[in-house]
Amino acid sequence: GAVVSQHPSRVICKSGTSVKIECRSLDFQATTMFWYRQFPKQSLMLMATSNEGSKATYEQGVEKDKFLINHASLTLSTLTVTSAHPEDSSFYICSARVEGRGYGYTFGSGTRLTVV
Amino acid sequence: RKEVEQDPGPFNVPEGATVAFNCTYSNSASQSFFWYRQDCRKEPKLLMSVYSSGNEDGRFTAQLNRASQYISLLIRDSKLSDSATYLCVVNKGSYIPTFGRGTSLIVHP
Numbered sequence: 697g698a699v700v701s702q703h704p705s706r707v708i709c710k711s712g713t714s715v716k717i718e719c720r721s722l723d724f725q726a727t728t729m730f731w732y733r734q735f736p737k738q739s740l741m742l743m744a745t746s747n748e749g750s751k752a753t754y755e756q757g758v759e760k761d762k763f764l765i766n767h768a769s770l771t772l773s774t775l776t777v778t779s780a781h782p783e784d785s786s787f788y789i790c791s792a793r794v795e796g797r798g799y800g801y802t803f804g805s806g807t808r809l810t811v812v
Numbered sequence: 813r814k815e816v817e818q819d820p821g822p823f824n825v826p827e828g829a830t831v832a833f834n835c836t837y838s839n840s841a842s843q844s845f846f847w848y849r850q851d852c853r854k855e856p857k858l859l860m861s862v863y864s865s866g867n868e869d870g871r872f873t874a875q876l877n878r879a880s881q882y883i884s885l886l887i888r889d890s891k892l893s894d895s896a897t898y899l900c901v902v903n904k905g906s907y908i909p910t911f912g913r914g915t916s917l918i919v920h921p
Contacts, residue, residue: 730908739899739913740856789855791909800846801901801909803855 698724698794702804709780709811717775717807719790726792729773730801731765734787746773780811815839816902818912825919829890833915835900836882844903845876845883849896850914856899859885890919 699722709715719729727748732740744760746752746767754760764776777784789806818835825831837845845862860867862874862883873886883902887894900912 732911740911742908742910745908787853800858800861803857806853806855808853 698792698802700726700790700792700802700804702790702807704807705805706808707810709809711781711811712779714776714778715780715809717777717788717790717809719773719775719792719804721771721792724792724794725770726773727770728793729767730791730793731763731773731775732789732791734789740789743775748773777809780809782811785809785811815910816900816912818900818915820913820915822916822918825890825917827890827892827919827921829919830886830888831890831917832884832886833898833900833917834882834884835902835912835915836880837900837902837910838881839902840878840881842881842902845874846901846903846909847872847874847883847885848899848901848911850899851896859898887917890917892919892921895919 701720729746731743734740742755743758744752744754744765746765748767748770752765767773787806787808790804791801794802816837847859848856849859850856860869860874862876866875871888875884895918897914897916899914901909903909
């Protein structure tokens, strides 16, 4: 149980275009979804926290107009990277808190974004 | 000081060895603690939660030392398949987790 489905798993896009990443909770309701970015050999860096039905909370240094987050339902949260640049190339991963398991977190399988 | 610190390693050990990792955290109000495993280019997967009394799951033992603000992970009888990056995760409330940068473990034959 407690599966988060994330897609696409891999995307290559041209500079200046936008990319949408989706995360769906398949067998539970995810009130809160965390969005992370991970560069090679570095830790996951929290970008933003999305809450169903309200605006996302962005971490310092993360441009909210560039990384658009929508959490319109209890089972779907999306991250759109707008006007992507090569420096946005990274591993993007979502995570939802799972109730009743010591408040562990379950992760999507990640999206590897390459901007060329 | 970083919120969550881990020695990045790599820890290079032979099969069958016992290896231990520590992770220190700076916020004394931290409430929940976890160890995650991340394989190369994959998402992290929960290995185990860490409880105040310490807990064990097979070859893995996790402990929490609140006084010194660290958690530990002990792996006994290492297997080749244990090779991965082990992430320490600390939750300081509001259920927002903070990740350490991970400790790389390489188990060789």
